[in-house]
Amino acid sequence: MTTPTTRLPFTARRRALLLGGAGLAVAPALLRGRPAQAAPAIGQPAPAFSAQDSNGRTQTLEALRGKLVVLEWTNHECPFVQKHYRSSNMQTLQREVTGAGAAWLSVISSAPGEQGFVTPAQANELSSSRQAVPTAVLLDPEGNVGRAYGAQTTPHMYVIGADGRLLYMGGIDSIASTNLADLEKATPYFRNAFRAVAEGKPVQQAVTRPYGCSVKYAA
Amino acid sequence: MRLAWTRIALPTLAGLLALLLSPGGAGAIESTAQQSPRATVTLVSEAAAVAPGESFRIGLRQRLAPHWHTYWTNPGDAGTPPEIALTLPEGVTSGEIAWPGPDRLPFGPLVNFGYENEIVLPMTVTVPPTAQPGRTLPIEARASWLVCERECIPEEGSFRIEVPVEATGTPAGGEIAAAFAAADARRPVPSPWPSRLGSEGEALVLAVEGEDITPAAVKGAFFFPAAWGAVEHAAPQALQVENGRLTLSLARGQALDASAPLAGLLAVSDGTGQTRWLELAPRLGPLPAGGGAGAAALALPFWQAALFAFLGGLILNLMPCVFPVLAIKATAVARMSGGALRQVRLSGLFYTIGVLVAFTALAALLLAVRASGAAVGWGFQFQSPVFVTLMVWLLLAIGLNLSGVFEVGQSLSGTGQSLATQQGHGGSFFTGLLAVVVATPCTAPFMGAAIGTALAAPPALALALFLAMGLGLALPYALLGIFPRIARTLPRPGAWMLRLRQGMAFPMYASAAWLVWVLVQQTGELGVLVALAGGVLIGLAAWLYGIAQHSGGRALFSRGAAALALAGTLALLPQLRHAAAPGAQAASTSGAEPFTAARLAALRAEGKPVFVNMTAAWCITCKVNERAALATAGVQAALAQNGITYLRGDWTNQDPQITEFLRGFGRDGLPFYVFFPAGKRDPVVLPPVLTESIVTAELTRNVSTP
Numbered sequence: 025m026t027t028p029t030t031r032l033p034f035t036a037r038r039r040a041l042l043l044g045g046a047g048l049a050v051a052p053a054l055l056r057g058r059p060a061q062a063a064p065a066i067g068q069p070a071p072a073f074s075a076q077d078s079n080g081r082t083q084t085l086e087a088l089r090g091k092l093v094v095l096e097w098t099n100h101e102c103p104f105v106q107k108h109y110r111s112s113n114m115q116t117l118q119r120e121v122t123g124a125g126a127a128w129l130s131v132i133s134s135a136p137g138e139q140g141f142v143t144p145a146q147a148n149e150l151s152s153s154r155q156a157v158p159t160a161v162l163l164d165p166e167g168n169v170g171r172a173y174g175a176q177t178t179p180h181m182y183v184i185g186a187d188g189r190l191l192y193m194g195g196i197d198s199i200a201s202t203n204l205a206d207l208e209k210a211t212p213y214f215r216n217a218f219r220a221v222a223e224g225k226p227v228q229q230a231v232t233r234p235y236g237c238s239v240k241y242a243a
Numbered sequence: 244m245r246l247a248w249t250r251i252a253l254p255t256l257a258g259l260l261a262l263l264l265s266p267g268g269a270g271a272i273e274s275t276a277q278q279s280p281r282a283t284v285t286l287v288s289e290a291a292a293v294a295p296g297e298s299f300r301i302g303l304r305q306r307l308a309p310h311w312h313t314y315w316t317n318p319g320d321a322g323t324p325p326e327i328a329l330t331l332p333e334g335v336t337s338g339e340i341a342w343p344g345p346d347r348l349p350f351g352p353l354v355n356f357g358y359e360n361e362i363v364l365p366m367t368v369t370v371p372p373t374a375q376p377g378r379t380l381p382i383e384a385r386a387s388w389l390v391c392e393r394e395c396i397p398e399e400g401s402f403r404i405e406v407p408v409e410a411t412g413t414p415a416g417g418e419i420a421a422a423f424a425a426a427d428a429r430r431p432v433p434s435p436w437p438s439r440l441g442s443e444g445e446a447l448v449l450a451v452e453g454e455d456i457t458p459a460a461v462k463g464a465f466f467f468p469a470a471w472g473a474v475e476h477a478a479p480q481a482l483q484v485e486n487g488r489l490t491l492s493l494a495r496g497q498a499l500d501a502s503a504p505l506a507g508l509l510a511v512s513d514g515t516g517q518t519r520w521l522e523l524a525p526r527l528g529p530l531p532a533g534g535g536a537g538a539a540a541l542a543l544p545f546w547q548a549a550l551f552a553f554l555g556g557l558i559l560n561l562m563p564c565v566f567p568v569l570a571i572k573a574t575a576v577a578r579m580s581g582g583a584l585r586q587v588r589l590s591g592l593f594y595t596i597g598v599l600v601a602f603t604a605l606a607a608l609l610l611a612v613r614a615s616g617a618a619v620g621w622g623f624q625f626q627s628p629v630f631v632t633l634m635v636w637l638l639l640a641i642g643l644n645l646s647g648v649f650e651v652g653q654s655l656s657g658t659g660q661s662l663a664t665q666q667g668h669g670g671s672f673f674t675g676l677l678a679v680v681v682a683t684p685c686t687a688p689f690m691g692a693a694i695g696t697a698l699a700a701p702p703a704l705a706l707a708l709f710l711a712m713g714l715g716l717a718l719p720y721a722l723l724g725i726f727p728r729i730a731r732t733l734p735r736p737g738a739w740m741l742r743l744r745q746g747m748a749f750p751m752y753a754s755a756a757w758l759v760w761v762l763v764q765q766t767g768e769l770g771v772l773v774a775l776a777g778g779v780l781i782g783l784a785a786w787l788y789g790i791a792q793h794s795g796g797r798a799l800f801s802r803g804a805a806a807l808a809l810a811g812t813l814a815l816l817p818q819l820r821h822a823a824a825p826g827a828q829a830a831s832t833s834g835a836e837p838f839t840a841a842r843l844a845a846l847r848a849e850g851k852p853v854f855v856n857m858t859a860a861w862c863i864t865c866k867v868n869e870r871a872a873l874a875t876a877g878v879q880a881a882l883a884q885n886g887i888t889y890l891r892g893d894w895t896n897q898d899p900q901i902t903e904f905l906r907g908f909g910r911d912g913l914p915f916y917v918f919f920p921a922g923k924r925d926p927v928v929l930p931p932v933l934t935e936s937i938v939t940a941e942l943t944r945n946v947s948t949p
Binding site for chain 1: 322352
């Protein structure tokens with residue numbers, strides 16, 4: 025094989041070339057700006073958070089490392105949320121998730137005075153009256169957690185792996201309606217994603233369209 | 244029903260006339276309203292009466308309280324569009340909702356797309372020709388809609404209208420006509436201007452071009468994507484308008500499908516506050532080398548492509564690809580030593596002509612083959628084993644000639660002096676040809692984009708670009724022709740010229756050996772046997788021919804035997820047809836997987852990072868890059884640590900998938916490297932000459948970005 029002899033003399037030539045022509049070709053690629061991306065991305069570490077829950081404890085993502093974590097954005101006055109609580113669909117999912125040893129955090133990002141804003145006592149009262157069984161209800165009246173996750177709607181669902189990486193974000197299912205009858209027909213995106221994660225399988229649809237009421241952030 | 248009737252009919256004379264003209268007053272073209280403090284909703288007909296066989300429009304008419312809104316088909320960040328289910332008489336058909344252009348409705352950090360005040364969502368209904376005049380068409384609708392201010396209330400209603408059938412149709416008047424007219428003012432129209440979608444870093448760039456686009460005529464613009472996922476709804480869209488062109492910067496969404504067109508409406512506002520909604524669906528174009536701004540998907544302008552072509556040709560002189568020819572050129576330059584100025588001048592001229600002729604011929608051939616529909620690319624000649632074999636033999640013959648085994652067109656009595664003066668200009672011309680044929684398969688920096696532009700351009704422009712490339716390649720030598728005194732700086736003629744010439748035979752042998760290695764991958768063992776057997780016969784022919792030249796006489800026997808050996812060599816060529824390419828090459832190099840479009844698509848769908856290396860055994864630059872950059876520990880570690888899949892496409896033989904892939908990036912030659920970062924972000928094209936640091940920087944920079 026004589027190819028190496030044809031290659032070797034050119035290493036030096038290539039160096040010289042890089043300083044010249046190729047350098048010009050490379051420069052634009054290096055100059056291209058990369059604005060920081062605020063939105064969370066699948067496979068990347070989920071945004072860290074620290075927020076008070078309805079029992080006055082501080083919940084952080086860091087402390088939940090090692091467990092699967094589900095985030096549910098909620099607003100009890102939103103008709104889309106009501107569809108899933110009145111049908112017990114949400115409570116059933118909460119029991120499945122917490123029963124599997126994962127943590128379920130319901131997050132309320134409604135600002136004071138906005139629809140869905142609750143005091144800690146009201147939050148606990150809602151859970152008991154609706155027989156909801158989240159691990160905790162996070163109160164996020166300033167919208168910090170919501171904005172970090174880019175939560176847009178209630179409901180808006182996220183699944184975070186035991187290693188802290190984001191594995192799912194999007195809708196609870198595929199039909200954007202307030203009609204209870206649609207629950208049967210819809211593809212349960214969130215449930216499919218959680219079950220895949222729990223079984224250690226890849227999530228088929230890791231990003232789906234969230235639907236519901238807009239999160240009532242502080243203006 | 245009676246109430247509604249009166250309200251519609253009274254306001255205008257036209258409405259009154261319509262009422263009077265309808266027989267028996269047996270129709271109701273606006274239903275009773277479903278009313279709430281937020282919304283008053285009815286079903287309306289645009290026709291006061293319809294004729295058999297006609298089409299007319301009905302619509303869901305929504306009158307909303309101040310600050311309340313309903314939604315467009317893509318509601319934006321939240322909400323949901325109205326749904327309507329019609330019940331129609333036998334034989335009557337209806338179309339989908341023709342959604343009027345929406346407004347942008349910001350809410351905190353979110354943005355919704357929808358309508359305020361009043362809107363009609365029209366649908367077209369077609370009456371069968373068999374409909375009986377004098378009857379009415381009952382049309383029923385069940386509708387549900389979400390009406391929101393800061394909070395959202397789902398509402399629903401059932402509606403019924405009865406549209407009279409008459410011999411000739413009558414339009415509705417008054418308030419209903421005005422309501423449809425208001426919705427029609429928002430009716431989207433196909434864009435009169437072509438649009439393109441490029442990308443710039445994280446952003447998408449929508450570029451729209453049209454002669455009547457001016458800063459005065461376009462005061463505002465917003466793009467409403469038809470569906471969720473492609474574009475972040477709430478992100479600001481920076482607008483730039485210049486004469487003939489506007490660009491809008493869009494933030495890519497969480498689920499952009501780069502292979503699907505981006506359908507949506509571009510709302511353009513003029514100076515008087517009038518807004519038009521234009522339908523467009525541009526496809527995301529590839530990122531060109533050097534990552535242009537808004538013009539991402541646009542081809543290079545001609546002058547720029549020509550400049551790049553020229554520079555590319557010039558730099559080609561320094562690429563490893565051109566190595567075999569450098570030796571010939573060095574020999575040729577040495578011949579100039581002591582030559583007459585005129586000789587030097589002509590030699591440079593003929594070399595340049597040779598290069599240009601070869602470029603023109605190659606480009607014409609390439610364009611012709613492509614016009615016939617074959618998927619071939621730059622350097623395609625090396626994909627033919629027959630061509631490679633002929634090149635092996637040609638390089639071997641040139642080597643034997645340089646070694647002094649035989650001479651071309653003269654007896655061997657010449658010395659260095661005679662070599663300088665007696666070598667014909669045909670030699671220079673031939674050297675030029677050879678330079679192009681051997682050297683062009685590899686692309687130099689600047690050449691990639693220029694070749695891509697050239698092959699997409701009309702043939703005349705394409706040939707002009709290839710000529711520019713040829714001029715660049717020939718330039719160093721052409722300078723000798725223009726300034727022949729440069730040759731005077733060479734040492735005086737002497738024995739050194741003979742030594743140099745003999746020494747230069749070895750690069751020829753090396754190149755021939757390399758091409759045999761290429762053949763191994765193209766044809767397997769049989770091809771190599773053919774090439775080597777032919778090589779032996781070439782050697783024999785050269786030796787016999789040399790003997791004939793030495794003998795001084797006519798030496799008919801030697802010459803005849805040489806010709807016979809040569810003929811025997813060529814007779815071997817058809818054997819190559821039986822030589823099959825060896826099976827899919829083992830992914831030997833550095834943990835690479837073989838490239839397939841399907842595999843790439845699958846990985847991209849999962850959002851995994853992928854590095855693609857397009858290579859060929861005949862592309863020396865590719866091989867140098869693989870050895871000097873890609874195979875290094877640093878690059879291998881960067882690939883492994885960041886979970887990057889390394890796909891390696893082998894273009895040694897023709898492969899339409901690879902040709903297609905290259906064309907997707909506006910390229911037609913090798914080397915070509917592209918990195919697809921994780922999370923479906925834009926591919927990044929790497930330069931054609933790599934170093935370890937260039938590659939690792941690109942791989943890690945793109946992965947570490949959150």
